[in-house]
Amino acid sequence: MKSFRIIISGVVQGVGFRYFCFKKAVEYNISGYAKNLINGDVEVIAQGEEGLVNDFVKELKIGPRYSNVKSVNMEKIDVEKEYPQFLIY
Template identity: 50%
Template sequence: MIGNCYRFTVSGTVQGVGFRYFTAMKAKELDITGYVRNMATGEVEVVAIGSDKKLNELSAWLRKGPRLSNVSEVKMEAAIAPPFHDFRIS
């Protein structure tokens, strides 16, 4: 997929609550490629490539997160990433 690329850093209670799994499901639903991974800081990193509309939808979803999460902050910055053919959990 060709599109814009953004890096999201999600803070709060976002590890051990299924955040990566549900983020991957949402990204696949939105036809977004990239990856999601836990960081040593306790945050979750999401690198996503897609249309502005779809990335905005993902951003709004990340601010809410899955039921067991408690998101306190989402940082979003433009990024450069190699092309991805799917969305992966790392």
């Protein structure tokens, strides 16, 4: 299982983006979390099979209806904790 930190920028708060992440994470069997950052971005930690995470990120680049994603930055990370499910913070 691979772990990734993904930062999504643009109009991504107040538009259901974290719930969208949750729905797509369930669809792609991704665990981890999504949370709003104070600067207006959304941070996602995604754990799963690398190919599925890449497909998940393609969905995040589109986002929900009222979002306007400007950028998605993804980096592979080492984490000690494995998340059993996808959470929204």
